[in-house]
Amino acid sequence: MNKALFLDRDGVINIDKKYIYKFNDLIFTDGIKELIKSAKRKSYKIICITNQSGIARGFYKEKDLKSFMNYLNQSLISSIGYELDRYYFCPHHPDGIIKEYSYICDCRKPATGLFKKACNEFNIDCKKSIFIGDKLSDLQAADSMNIKTIYFYSTANIIYENQRYISINNIEKVKL
Ligand SMILES: [Mg+2]
Numbered sequence: 001m002n003k004a005l006f007l008d009r010d011g012v013i014n015i016d017k018k019y020i021y022k023f024n025d026l027i028f029t030d031g032i033k034e035l036i037k038s039a040k041r042k043s044y045k046i047i048c049i050t051n052q053s054g055i056a057r058g059f060y061k062e063k064d065l066k067s068f069m070n071y072l073n074q075s076l077i078s079s080i081g082y083e084l085d086r087y088y089f090c091p092h093h094p095d096g097i098i099k100e101y102s103y104i105c106d107c108r109k110p111a112t113g114l115f116k117k118a119c120n121e122f123n124i125d126c127k128k129s130i131f132i133g134d135k136l137s138d139l140q141a142a143d144s145m146n147i148k149t150i151y152f153y154s155t156a157n158i159i160y161e162n163q164r165y166i167s168i169n170n171i172e173k174v175k176l
């Protein structure tokens with residue numbers, strides 16, 4: 001079985017500017033590229049799991065997300081020679097305005113639908129895997145999957161007092 005470095009997107013891979021899809025809004029967080037590179041060299045699958053309710057809310061479309069992710073991957077390749085192995089996104093939200101996406105799904109974190117799909121497709125052993133998120137809903141989803149190491153990344157000095165989560169304010173503190 002494989003091990004994975006699961007990453008939330010907004011606030012972890014890139015700075016969270018709320019509902020971003022424009023290429024100009026892509027700013028990588030400090031240390032994330034180096035972490036991805038090190039993890040690839042240690043045979044981790046790099047898998048992004050992201051809630052993208054901006055699609056249900058009508059802020060952008062699936063094709064915009066896909067273009068943005070292609071751009072993100074191309075940026076990674078040109079700077080570190082690696083890209084995400086895959087990204088999984090939830091376009092839904094119960095309060096959306098686009099009917100086809102506006103319902104309670106089983107893939108919006110803290111639900112685990114996207115993680116389960118990733119684990120099946122990549123034959124991932126969660127007991128050897130790492131997750132980094134910046135919201136409690138991320139951590140809860142990772143916890144439900146029994147992911148071995150769960151990091152809460154925040155530069156705002158927010159700490160979740162829970163033995164399951166490791167609070168960090170710098171990506172360099174992630175141990176592979
Ligand atoms: Mg986030």
Ligand SMILES: [Zn+2]
Nearest residue numbers: 090092105107
């Ligand atoms: Zn969903």
